[in-house]
Amino acid sequence: MVAQELDYFRAIIQANMEPLARVTEVSEMAALSEQLGNQVWLKREDQQPVYSFKLRGAYNKLRQLPAGSHVVTASAGNHAQGVALSAAHLGHQATIVMPVTTPEIKVNAVRKLGGQVVLHGHHFDAANAYAQTLTEQQGAVFVPPFDDKDVIIGQGTIARELMQQLDTLDVVFIPVGGGGLLAGMAVYIKSLRPDIRIVGVEAEDSACLKAALAAGHPVELERVGSFADGVAVKLIGKETFRLAQKYCDEVVTVTADEICAAVQDIFVATRAIAEPSGALATAGLKKWCRTTGERGLQLAAVLSGANLNFDRLRYIAERTALGAKNEALFGVTIAEEKGSFKRFCQSLGGRAITEFNYRYAGGDDAQIFVGVALRNGQQELDEVKQGLSKDGYQFVDLSDNELAKLHIRYMVGGKPAVALQERLLRFEFPEYPGALARFLEMLGNNWNITLFHYRNHGAAQGNVLAAFEIAAKDQDQFAAHLEKLGYQYQDETDNACFKQYLQLPASLPRMVG
Incomplete structure (x- = not known):
């Protein structure tokens, strides 16, 4: 190990997170373990006072500063709360620049923790640029969300705890946004146990680490998705990428539907409701198991946060069944005649219909939009398709069609008169x-x-x-x-x-x- 990484390792060992950051539990996910044929563990960073691992990095950064310092940062959520609580505890003044699009629940949470909130810009980049300006104008200390040595060290203490809590460990799955959590955990784990595999997990529409690894250097994504907003980062940090490139064994990307299904898995196991980015590592663990076929291993995933707006639960619940392959959506052409609905339902072999949308539009054919419940995933989906084909139906599988899932299923039946x-x-x-x-x-x-x-x-x-x-x-x-x-x-x-x-x-x- 080179001296630079040895410094990280020693600093993570020595980092004192008390009394602010808690030693979080490791929970077994029994149902998922049985389903996947591997022992699955969940590192519960939702148990932190701000319901996110971000407290660790912020606290470790701020505790290096003299009392009474003025710190500035930009964040739309978890990092903001970590900085605000750490500043209040250590006697610092904290100014948090947040985009005006930030949900009120997160703005209020930062204010209650003692942070001075400045709302600026309609996206993170604008808020971050303004935070940098304020830092210079006010002679303050800027607190980066991920690309900073002290922040990386703070996040690395999760790995220190995990290694103490589990005697046997084969693979660790870590969510990736800017890379601070992955960098800190990976350098510590690989320093002790090079044989443990490190898998970074990214949202498909925000995969900045995957892009950087392909290019050999950090590259800015043209755009990022908004669903898993906690990891919606266009450009991975330089230092976090250097460590990830060295110590991350592979990267798995997951869809929004797969993340939603993982939110349900976590709820079943712990009764905790993870935010989308918080469930990212679990979604990646499931996909990795399905892809590799590995069994009999000890696997751990980080539940990185649980700051979820309640009104997002509707969307997550709607997409969960699709992500878990427990539902399929079809567009089907049936005869516009009496008894055709009944015959179609019979062709599904008694399977439950989750939704059925139709509106009379004249002509000999009717277009229906139908959801079908599945109990056996892809195998049963293939059986449904074979049955429809056998009975002569023209159909399209819309289960992966984003337009269908976001809009069409709520507005079927509208055709213009001309x-x-x-x-x-x-x-x-x-x-x-x-x-x-x-x-x-x-x-x-x-x-x-x-x-x-x-x-x-x-x-x-x-x-x-x-x-x-x-x-x-x-x-x-x-x-x-x-x-x-x-x-x-x-x-x-x-x-x-x-x-x-x-x-x-x-x-x-x-x-x-």
């Missing part, structure tokens, strides 16, 4: 009071909106589905307008869901821009 030249776009915009009105205002009045669907999921980002009537000659002008808006969007004009449920039948004349 053929339209439409573009269908799925937008993502910062969610805050008045955000939807501002979004509509920015869209302008140049084009007729022919379809609009919005649903608040309690997240930092709002999702809107909108169709615009656009003549062929105006396509370039519309594209320029979208570029000027600056919102992230996905063109869904050719999505099978749009064609099946929201457009006129293909036999009627229409043009799609």
